[in-house]
Amino acid sequence: MKEYVERPAHIILTSERGRRARLGKEDAMDDYFILIPAYEPDDRLLELVEELRGRSGSLEANLHVLVVDDGSRRPEAQAVFRRLEELAGQAGPDSDSMPEMGESRTKTRESRTETGFRLMLLRHPQNRGKGAALRTGLAYLRRLAEKPGVVVLMDADGQHRPDDALHLAHRCLYGANGLYLGSRHFSGEIPLRSKLGNRLTCQVFALVTGQKVSDTQTGLRAFCTAYIPKMCKIGGERYEYEMRMLLEFAGDRIPIYEIPIATIYENNNAGSHFHAVRDSIRIYRVIFEQIISFAGVSFASFGLDYLLYALMTLMIPVIGANVLARLISAAFNYSLNRKLVFHHRGRLGRSLGRYALTAVLVLCADTCLVYGLTALGLGALTAKLIAEPTIFIFSYLVQKNFVFVRKEVPYVA
Numbered sequence: 001m002k003e004y005v006e007r008p009a010h011i012i013l014t015s016e017r018g019r020r021a022r023l024g025k026e027d028a029m030d031d032y033f034i035l036i037p038a039y040e041p042d043d044r045l046l047e048l049v050e051e052l053r054g055r056s057g058s059l060e061a062n063l064h065v066l067v068v069d070d071g072s073r074r075p076e077a078q079a080v081f082r083r084l085e086e087l088a089g090q091a092g093p094d095s096d097s098m099p100e101m102g103e104s105r106t107k108t109r110e111s112r113t114e115t116g117f118r119l120m121l122l123r124h125p126q127n128r129g130k131g132a133a134l135r136t137g138l139a140y141l142r143r144l145a146e147k148p149g150v151v152v153l154m155d156a157d158g159q160h161r162p163d164d165a166l167h168l169a170h171r172c173l174y175g176a177n178g179l180y181l182g183s184r185h186f187s188g189e190i191p192l193r194s195k196l197g198n199r200l201t202c203q204v205f206a207l208v209t210g211q212k213v214s215d216t217q218t219g220l221r222a223f224c225t226a227y228i229p230k231m232c233k234i235g236g237e238r239y240e241y242e243m244r245m246l247l248e249f250a251g252d253r254i255p256i257y258e259i260p261i262a263t264i265y266e267n268n269n270a271g272s273h274f275h276a277v278r279d280s281i282r283i284y285r286v287i288f289e290q291i292i293s294f295a296g297v298s299f300a301s302f303g304l305d306y307l308l309y310a311l312m313t314l315m316i317p318v319i320g321a322n323v324l325a326r327l328i329s330a331a332f333n334y335s336l337n338r339k340l341v342f343h344h345r346g347r348l349g350r351s352l353g354r355y356a357l358t359a360v361l362v363l364c365a366d367t368c369l370v371y372g373l374t375a376l377g378l379g380a381l382t383a384k385l386i387a388e389p390t391i392f393i394f395s396y397l398v399q400k401n402f403v404f405v406r407k408e409v410p411y412v413a
Contacts, residue, residue: 030061031149032169033141033225037133038156039070040077048154049084049119051162056117059166061173064118064144067156068137071127081121088119131234131241138231145225155219164261165220171259172222178255179227179245181213182220184263201283205243208287209250210401214258216246240282247286290341294396297336305329330359342404354403361398366391 034052038045049065056063069081122136134153141151150169154160164182172180201216219242223231236244249256305325312321334355338344344351366387373383 032061032063033149033151034065034165035137035151035153036067036156037070037130038067039127040072040074041080041156042076044158045080045156046083048162053117055162055166062116066120066137066141068133069123070133071124084121088121129238131236131238134241135232138228142228142232149225150222151225152222153219159264160220161262168220168222168259178257179249180222181215181218181256181258182261183215183218183258184261204287211250213256220261238282240286243283243286291396293341297333297341301329301333304332337399338404342400344404351403358398358403362391362395365394
């Protein structure tokens with residue numbers, strides 16, 4: 001079997017090189033928060049919680065386990081949550097106050113033992129999706145975490161071992177700042193749809209972000225509690241939330257690390273609630289939404305350029321009309337890309353200068369590509385049709401990674 005090592009999932013994006021939150025080791029980040037969203041779970045969730053509780057006594061940190069019921073209805077699932085309520089609800093009464101949840105009134109039960117183990121249960125009155133359940137839990141932890149600690153997200157369907165989750169928390173606690181992924185090794189008896197789906201998504205993610213990640217669909221993730229506010233702002237109600245998380249960290253140039261974990265698929269992954277078509281569409285829509293917005297701005301700029309050109313030719317010579325129309329449409333394109341597509345907040349002069357340079361590069365690349373294709377024997381129109389999509393992708397990548405590149409976001413405890 002291939003030997004896995006910890007590595008930054010990083011090609012273009014740089015890390016903060018262990019600038020560990022400006023926190024000295026003496027500040028003792030000694031709280032592990034395990035967040036488990038659950039929808040129609042079975043006894044594997046109970047086994048997971050019991051195993052975590054059993055390991056809490058040997059940890060050098062307090063272990064807080066938060067389970068979020070995302071509106072389960074089946075009697076079998078209700079029996080599981082009743083058992084969890086018995087474990088978590090003996091210490092005190094229910095509480096309702098979760099203002100971050102909006103219209104969803106969330107029941108809370110919790111208990112704490114002398115061994116440093118704490119179990120909490122939140123419940124949605126109706127199913128809202130994995131992303132919504134994660135934000136519910138994170139909003140609760142945001143108020144609960146009184147000092148720096150580590151949050152671990154894990155699934156309730158038996159895919160993640162407690163030992164892997166605790167190891168990930170330990171690596172996050174004592175490792176470099178960033179997002180830690182528990183990455184699976186997709187070999188052996190893995191469901192074909194899972195293997196192919198993950199491979200394709202990883203390739204597309206690398207193309208869009210310039211960052212290689214071997215398991216974009218893993219639900220086992222860890223990060224420091226200082227990132228909870230950031231996580232609460234990420235959109236997405238269902239599985240697309242996890243992809244938005246990766247895109248957000250990649251966009252802010254915060255390193256993503258991968259730690260090998262066991263690959264577990266029971267009964268051909270029958271316990272998963274992932275819908276192959278519907279949820280895949282949501283995920284890929286998230287990945288490509290920036291490119292789609294970029295294309296929309298490009299078409300709008302072309303329309304403005306053509307309209308201005310047509311109007312100006314009625315008043316001034318053709319060359320002057322073409323130059324003025326192109327300058328105005330370029331300013332329009334720059335402004336929309338900066339504000340709506342890439343959400344850039346850097347210095348105006350710097351990005352504007354880089355944009356002008358990119359325009360020259362794009363023009364040269366387009367000309368050279370068309371010339372080369374015609375030299376190979378293609379017709380002028382055919383060469384142009386082939387060149388334009390290539391130049392479009394080139395322009396997008398240059399603007400994303402050069403013109404409107406986002407600064408590395410520092411960790412603030």
